[in-house]
Amino acid sequence: MTRIKTVSLNRYAFGFIGAGKLAGSVIRGLMRAKFCAPGDIIASEPNEQIRSALKQDLDVNVTTENTEVAKNAKVIFIGVKPGLVLPVLRGLHVDLIAGRVRPAGGLANKLVISLAAGVRLKNMEAVSKARFMRALTNTPSAVCRAATAIARGTRTTNEDVARTKKIFSAIGIIVEVEEDQIDAVTALAGSGPAFIYTVIEALAEGGKKVGLAPNVALTLATQTVLGAAQLALESRKSPGELIKMVVTPGGTTAAGLDMMKKLGTSESLIAAIEAATKRGQEMAQENL
Numbered sequence: 001m002t003r004i005k006t007v008s009l010n011r012y013a014f015g016f017i018g019a020g021k022l023a024g025s026v027i028r029g030l031m032r033a034k035f036c037a038p039g040d041i042i043a044s045e046p047n048e049q050i051r052s053a054l055k056q057d058l059d060v061n062v063t064t065e066n067t068e069v070a071k072n073a074k075v076i077f078i079g080v081k082p083g084l085v086l087p088v089l090r091g092l093h094v095d096l097i098a099g100r101v102r103p104a105g106g107l108a109n110k111l112v113i114s115l116a117a118g119v120r121l122k123n124m125e126a127v128s129k130a131r132f133m134r135a136l137t138n139t140p141s142a143v144c145r146a147a148t149a150i151a152r153g154t155r156t157t158n159e160d161v162a163r164t165k166k167i168f169s170a171i172g173i174i175v176e177v178e179e180d181q182i183d184a185v186t187a188l189a190g191s192g193p194a195f196i197y198t199v200i201e202a203l204a205e206g207g208k209k210v211g212l213a214p215n216v217a218l219t220l221a222t223q224t225v226l227g228a229a230q231l232a233l234e235s236r237k238s239p240g241e242l243i244k245m246v247v248t249p250g251g252t253t254a255a256g257l258d259m260m261k262k263l264g265t266s267e268s269l270i271a272a273i274e275a276a277t278k279r280g281q282e283m284a285q286e287n288l
Contacts, residue, residue: 012042014167015073017066017088019043019050022115023079025142029171031058033144044069066092070107075163076130078114082287085119089127111160113150117186118283121153121179131155133164136185137172138193146172147189151179183284187276195272200225 013036016023027043030036042061045051051062063069069076070092080088092107112130114121115137124132133156137148148168152161161176168174177185200221207217232242247253260266 012061012069012073013040013075014042015069015076016041016043016045016079017069017076018079018081018084019045019054019062020047020079020081021139022137022141023077024050024054025139026077026079026115026137026146026171027054027058027060029141029144029146030167031060032142033170035167035170042069042073074110075167076107076110076112077135078112078116080116082116082118082283085114085116086123086127086287089124092128111163113164117183117190117280119287120284121151123287125153125155129155131157131160133160134179134182135164135168136182136190137168138189140193141171144171147192148172148174149177149182149185149189150174151177151182183277183280184273186280187273191272191276195269196225 038059043054044063044066054060055062078085107128107130110130113133113135115135121132121134132153134151135148137146140146150164165174203221204218208214
């Protein structure tokens with residue numbers, strides 16, 4: 001298959017360096033929300049299948065060249081894996097042309113938003129003179145149901161924060177935190193969807209075990225989680241209050257909750273958040 005590459009002298013509103021699972025979800029969410037036009041986005045991505053899907057499904061501009069994004073986009077999102085963030089930023093400093101090293105430019109004095117876990121602002125700022133921020137979001141960005149937390153860098157302006165909030169508010173909810181809280185956000189909101197999918201899978205397996213057809217069990221489990229989450233958001237009641245609305249002493253819910261308590265379901269989820277947070281802290285030490 002021929003590589004898809006779009007070259008333009010225009011300045012795009014948003015550029016993505018890396019457009020895989022998370023960054024791709026953000027792009028799809030922005031398109032779903034009609035936050036900007038497809039032509040306002042350019043994404044660099046080495047994977048040909050991902051490039052093709054973005055071009056064919058969303059009609060955004062795609063390329064294999066990170067420098068094209070850095071030079072032509074106004075706001076840049078770093079969507080590569082954590083271990084590649086600093087090497088990519090270093091690589092954007094130089095172009096090897098005719099055997100000479102020339103400044104690539106592009107990032108200096110631009111707003112650059114990292115989507116990566118485990119890479120500290122100070123380490124990114126040491127590599128480039130861009131105005132760095134971090135935005136820890138999740139894959140429900142794709143359906144405009146993201147949970148995002150942002151953290152400022154030392155060069156971040158109030159205008160940068162306002163702009164970032166506007167972007168991520170279009171695809172979900174957004175909160176601002178200090179960077180030392182980002183690892184906890186990564187664990188809760190970033191990794192959290194996988195924990196919830198595990199809950200959905202377990203609920204569906206339970207339904208199958210007591211006689212429901214697989215498709216019926218999964219449909220009911222998924223909608224139950226969606227409905228419970230929506231009620232929690234809209235009612236403003238605490239989880240404890242919502243539990244009381246469902247439980248009848250001596251009833252089916254009480255029997256199920258007793259078994260969950262016996263098996264330590266709550267404790268396992270709490271431990272999952274703690275383990276994911278610890279791993280984020282370890283990654284920060286690895287990506288210096």
